[in-house]
Amino acid sequence: MSLLETKNLTKQFGGLTAVDNVTFTVEEGSITGLIGPNGAGKTTVFNLITGIYKVTSGQILFEGVPIHDREPHVIAGMGITRTFQNIRLFRRLSVRDNILTAGHSGARYSVVDSILRTPRYVQEERQLARECERLMDLMDLTEVASSRASSLPYGLQRRLEIARALAVKPKMILLDEPAAGMNPDETMQLMSLISRIRDEFDCTVLVIDHRMDLIMGICENIVVLNFGRKLAEGPPEAVQTNPAVIEAYLGASGEGVAVHA
Amino acid sequence: MEWFYVKGILIQSGINLTAVLGLSLLTGFTGLFSFGHAGFMAVGGYAAVFAGMRLGLPYPLALLFGGLVAGIVSLPIGRLTLNLKGDYFCIATLGFGEAIRLILDNVQTFGGARGWPGIPVTTDLFNVAVVAIIGTFVMVRLVNSRHGRNMIAVREEELAARTVGIDAFKYKMLSLFISAMYAGVAGGLQGYYLGFLQPKMFSITKSTEFTIMVIFGGIGSITGTVFGTLLLTALPEVLRAFAIWRLVVYGAAVIFIMISRPEGLMGGKELSLAALRRLFGPRPKREVPS
Numbered sequence: 001m002s003l004l005e006t007k008n009l010t011k012q013f014g015g016l017t018a019v020d021n022v023t024f025t026v027e028e029g030s031i032t033g034l035i036g037p038n039g040a041g042k043t044t045v046f047n048l049i050t051g052i053y054k055v056t057s058g059q060i061l062f063e064g065v066p067i068h069d070r071e072p073h074v075i076a077g078m079g080i081t082r083t084f085q086n087i088r089l090f091r092r093l094s095v096r097d098n099i100l101t102a103g104h105s106g107a108r109y110s111v112v113d114s115i116l117r118t119p120r121y122v123q124e125e126r127q128l129a130r131e132c133e134r135l136m137d138l139m140d141l142t143e144v145a146s147s148r149a150s151s152l153p154y155g156l157q158r159r160l161e162i163a164r165a166l167a168v169k170p171k172m173i174l175l176d177e178p179a180a181g182m183n184p185d186e187t188m189q190l191m192s193l194i195s196r197i198r199d200e201f202d203c204t205v206l207v208i209d210h211r212m213d214l215i216m217g218i219c220e221n222i223v224v225l226n227f228g229r230k231l232a233e234g235p236p237e238a239v240q241t242n243p244a245v246i247e248a249y250l251g252a253s254g255e256g257v258a259v260h261a
Numbered sequence: 262m263e264w265f266y267v268k269g270i271l272i273q274s275g276i277n278l279t280a281v282l283g284l285s286l287l288t289g290f291t292g293l294f295s296f297g298h299a300g301f302m303a304v305g306g307y308a309a310v311f312a313g314m315r316l317g318l319p320y321p322l323a324l325l326f327g328g329l330v331a332g333i334v335s336l337p338i339g340r341l342t343l344n345l346k347g348d349y350f351c352i353a354t355l356g357f358g359e360a361i362r363l364i365l366d367n368v369q370t371f372g373g374a375r376g377w378p379g380i381p382v383t384t385d386l387f388n389v390a391v392v393a394i395i396g397t398f399v400m401v402r403l404v405n406s407r408h409g410r411n412m413i414a415v416r417e418e419e420l421a422a423r424t425v426g427i428d429a430f431k432y433k434m435l436s437l438f439i440s441a442m443y444a445g446v447a448g449g450l451q452g453y454y455l456g457f458l459q460p461k462m463f464s465i466t467k468s469t470e471f472t473i474m475v476i477f478g479g480i481g482s483i484t485g486t487v488f489g490t491l492l493l494t495a496l497p498e499v500l501r502a503f504a505i506w507r508l509v510v511y512g513a514a515v516i517f518i519m520i521s522r523p524e525g526l527m528g529g530k531e532l533s534l535a536a537l538r539r540l541f542g543p544r545p546k547r548e549v550p551s
Contacts, residue, residue, distance in 0.1 A: 050424055076426035090417035092481075092529065101414045102425040104407040111435070114406030115399050121406065128407070168425050 003028040003172055003204050004049070004080075009058040011044055018044045020228040021058070026172070026221075031198055031205040033219035033236075035212075037248060040225040042208045043085060046174050049206075050082050051075045062172075077105060079171035083161045083178060085208075091150040095141055095160055098149050100132045102167035132167065138200070139163040155186045162193070166201055173197065175207040179214050187211060191218050216240065224248070268386055274494040275389035276450045278487060279396050281474045283443025285486040288475050290404060291436040292416030293343075294351040296468045297358030298444050303463035304361060305331035305445020306452040307371055310380050313453070320383045324392070324449040331445025332438045339437040343430060358468050365460035376459030377452075384454035392450060396443060401483050403439070412436050413481065473515060479525025484532040489525070 002025035011019040019041045026032045034042050047053040049060055051072040060068040067075050090098050107124035114121050136142045139159055144152060149160060158178055165173050175194070179187045191214055197203050209215050215222065215236070222239045224231040226248040232239050239245055280302055287293050309327025312318040318326060342353040366374045403409050414422040415429045423429050452458045470493075478489025496514065500507045522528070530536070 052420065052424075071428075072420075072423040073426050073428045076424055081426070082424050084421065088418045088421040090414050090421070092417060093413065097410065097413075101407075101410040101422075101427075104411055105426050107407050109407070111403065111406075111408050114408055115402050117402060125406070164421075164425065 002026060003063060004206070005059075005061040006045075006049075007059040007061070009045070009048060009060065010056045011041075011048055011053060012056045018228050019048065019225075022225065022228070022230045024223045024230060024233055026204060026206055028204055029198065029202075030220050031194060031207065031218050033215040033222040034206060034208045034225065035210070035215055035222060036225035036231070039227075041228040042225055043176055044228075045225070046082060046176055046206075046208065049075075049174065050080060076168060076170075079169075080174065081165045081168045081170040081172075082174035083158075083165055083176055085176040085180065087157050087161050089149040089157060089161055089164070091148070093149055094146050095149060095152070096132060096136065096145045098160060098164050099135055099141075099167045100128060102164045103128050103131055103135075105168065106131060135163055135167055139166075154181055158182070158190075159193070162197070166197065166203070170203055172204040172206065175205065175209075177209050178207065179209050179211045187214055190214070194218055270495055270498050272384065272386055272389050272454055274491050275386075275393040276384075276447050276454065277471070277474070277494050278393045278490045279389075279450060280444045280447035281471050281486055281490045282393075282396050282400050282483070283440035283447075284471050285440075285475045285478070285483065286400060286403070286412070286443075287436050287440040288472065289480045289482065289486065290409065290416060291412040291433060293433060293436070294348075294472065295354040295440075296351060296465060296472065297354035297356070297361075298440070298471050299463040299465065299467035300354075300358035300361035301331040301335060301441040301444035302448035302451065302467070303365060303460065304334050304448065305442075306448025306458050306463070307365065307377070308445065309449025310377060310452045310458060311371070313383075314380065320388075320453065324446050324453075327449035328442040328445035331448065332442040335437050335441035336434070339434045343433045343437065355465065355468075358463070358465060362460045362463055365463075371458075374460060376457055376461075378457050380452055380456045380458065382453065382456040384450050389450060389454075392446065396446075397483065397487060404483060408432070408435070416481070476525055477515060477518060479527035479529055481529040482525070482527040482531055484530075485525050485527030488527065492526075 004026040007023055009019055009022045010017065022045065034045065036042055044053065048055050048068070051067070051070055051074070055068045059066055062078060062080060067078065090101060093101070107128055109118070109121045109124050136145055139162070141156070141160060141163055144156060149157065152160060162175070162178065179190055182190060194205055194207065195218060198205055207215070207219070219236060221234065222236055223233045224239055224245050231248055232242045232245050280298065284295060284298050287295055305327035308330035309323045312326040313320060313323035338357055342350050345353060365371060371377050411422070411427045411432050414427055415432050419429050474490045474493050475486060477493055478485030478487070497507060497511050500510050503510050
């Protein structure tokens with residue numbers, strides 16, 4: 001069954017149609033890539049799925065339930081979370097507090113519980129701390145647990161943002177250009193991390209990136225956008241040889257050139 | 262110095278601290294600036310005195326009643342304004358504060374601009390201290406819970422907070438409600454301390470003073486709020502020697518601190534036993550996750 005489905009998804013900003021009639025599906029347990037030239041509408045699609053933008057027309061279904069009219073925090077609660085192209089951490093908080101905060105939905109205690117420090121508060125707070133430590137361990141962040149998020153090197157900030165998203169215990173994670181600004185070595189690490197997310201966290205991945213080596217290397221299915229429209233959809237090999245895709249990336253009359261970004 | 266004088270400063274510090282603690286939650290921890298908190302203080306003050314003198318509630322209940330009314334008044338205001346971005350909320354609170362003052366000026370039921378005299382002087386150092394200590398205690402616990410963390414997340418990066426499932430609007434409302442309650446209780450304390458209430462006491466100057474205390478102490482620090490409030494309440498009194506230049510020196514002192522320490526006295530850090538131990542004690546062992 002497909003986990004996420006968009007039907008004729010359209011978003012207009014005034015006269016500009018940023019996303020135009022886009023229909024695609026993301027299979028449960030897959031790693032799906034969303035690619036396209038700059039300004040193709042990839043990030044807009046992410047903003048629509050996570051409820052940050054309201055759709056102009058069309059539908060988004062998650063596990064068969066329409067989500068396009070819900071608030072971002074409700075959508076997150078249903079199991080979709082994301083990272084941002086321009087990293088958005090809780091900058092002045094420590095690495096630990098970033099993750100701890102995101103894990104909040106694992107606890108149910110009330111304001112009164114927190115003021116009275118009831119057994120419920122103590123127990124749930126302990127549970128949150130345990131899960132936070134476990135996640136930091138898995139993501140190799142334990143060393144920097146007490147550092148301010150803003151003081152981390154760029155690669156670690158990206159990793160922390162992914163860890164924070166995983167603390168929500170999502171069914172699906174949207175990664176917006178996770179490899180931006182990374183060197184080849186870091187990109188390799190990121191690729192294995194993305195595969196681990198799917199396998200160890202049982203989480204479906206939808207990823208935007210410009211690095212074709214990354215996208216072609218880990219994605220089972222790829223959706224190509226251009227000028228807000230869907231250009232192609234399919235497994236990497238098929239997309240790579242699709243003439244329309246080659247044209248969009250390299251201009252017209254590309255004769256048998258493979259796509260390399 | 263006469264004890265009576267010192268006691269007066271201490272009581273006023275406690276009253277201010279109660280109001281500023283609430284504002285600290287809103288401004289310091291949730292990132293929303295309010296220039297109308299004196300308005301909530303006025304609502305709470307008049308409500309508490311009304312509850313005590315007209316409804317016959319005992320003093321502690323009257324204070325609570327004042328806090329509750331201020332909290333309830335904050336809800337429709339929050340509903341209307343908290344969706345506004347950044348500065349607009351600030352402007353809306355400014356308007357609210359002034360509106361409350363003008364309404365009280367013109368409604369004769371509570372004495373209008375002439376004020377409400379003859380309130381039994383019930384607030385003393387003991388009960389102010391009790392309220393301020395309970396207030397601090399509750400705030401520390403609130404901030405160190407998932408609810409407090411969610412508010413801080415909204416302050417730090419609202420969009421990201423929402424995408425990890427935090428209902429930003431709800432937490433802003435909660436923060437506003439609690440902070441208005443604190444201001445309301447402080448208003449009640451004030452009325453029962455002076456034995457007199459007048460709308461003029463709750464002008465924008467008062468709101469600004471509270472905001473200065475929060476920032477002076479350091480955004481996002483309860484310890485900072487406590488020190489900032491105590492210092493800035495006492496400072497104008499200490500400066501009485503400067504006579505007419507008193508407030509100029511006060512202003513200069515605040516500017517000097519903000520320039521030399523833009524993060525405020527505590528810079529977002531808390532003073533706790535654990536922090537002191539870290540500072541002076543032996544190096545702690547690395548924590549081992551279980």
